[in-house]
Amino acid sequence: MLKIKSENGGVRVGGITFFDVTQTFDCGQCFRFTVEENRAAGFAFGREVTLTQLSENEIYINPCTEKEYRELWERYLSLDTDYGAIRAELKSIRRDDEKLALAMETGRGIRILRQDPWETLCSFIISQNNNIPRIKKIIDSLCRAGAELTGGSPVAFPGPDALVRMGTEGLFALRTGFRAAYLYDAACKVLSGEVELGGLFGMSCAEAETELCRIKGVGPKVAACTLLFGFGKLDAFPIDVWVRRVLTEYYGDSVAPSSFGRYAGLAQQYLFYHRRYVEG
DNA sequence: AGCCAGGACAAGT
DNA sequence: ACTTGTCATGGC
DSSP: OOEEEEETTEEEEESOOSOOHHHHHTSSSOSSEEEETTEEEEEETTEEEEEEEEETTEEEEESOOHHHIIIIIHHHTTTTSOHHHHHHHHHHHTTTOHHHHHHHHHTTTOOOOOOOHHHHHHHHHHHTTOOHHHHHHHHHHHHHHHHHHHSOOTTSOOOHHHHHHHHHHHHIIIIITTHHHHHHHHHHHHHHTSSOGGGGGGSOHHHHHHHHTTSTTOOHHHHHHHHHHHSOOTTOOOOOHHHHHHHHHHHTTOOOGGGGGGGHHHHHHHHHHIIIIIOO
């Protein structure tokens, strides 16, 4: 049971297991946070927030009220989910998988965030054939441009209406390159309701992927990342160059994503983190 | 200078 | 169904 306590304008959350601020915010799933030492500072859901790891089992969220914690951050951070049970199931399904066991140990503090679906979709459209520092830079300039356009705060991620108003030219001017047309198409289809993001929560991964892939510039990988990091679908299994390496090097390509079970996406993230950030 | 980065698409086999 | 060149951009 988690212990929640207000303190100095923030909330202290104790009794946490399998959560590490640094690993969670620096494992390539989000792009609006900067990580240093034992803290992550950035933006989500139109708010600026700092998360600090006080100890292995305790974090501090600031600014934050108990109400905000319950209604927003607990779900965002997946602290409402029993990762001990999930990890146990994963291990039982992959009983003889020593590679995964090692990756799960090095990345034991990783949690899959439940980010805003629209922001996640755009972020991973931008991510294609791109590197993480530049992805962050583009997203940041996109938020600034959105604020400039609407008169709102650059803390918020601009909605589909704002992107439509920017137009392909405006988006291209933000150095998005060939992704400008993709972002514009995503904005048009979401704004018109041709693709209804809210409806994807109730769909299976395969069905939701089909819907997302109706957007130009959204293929299997971007769709999987959106479903995993934006919709909390833990079976979504993105395959990028690093995961491809893992699959060939560890398993000789003789493994299907489904063989990792209903938490295949989380397994993927452990493997990605281990191969990309630990093994180099 | 050339290659790579959390890819997708169109054109060609 | 599977392979290949192309798409902007910036860092190395």
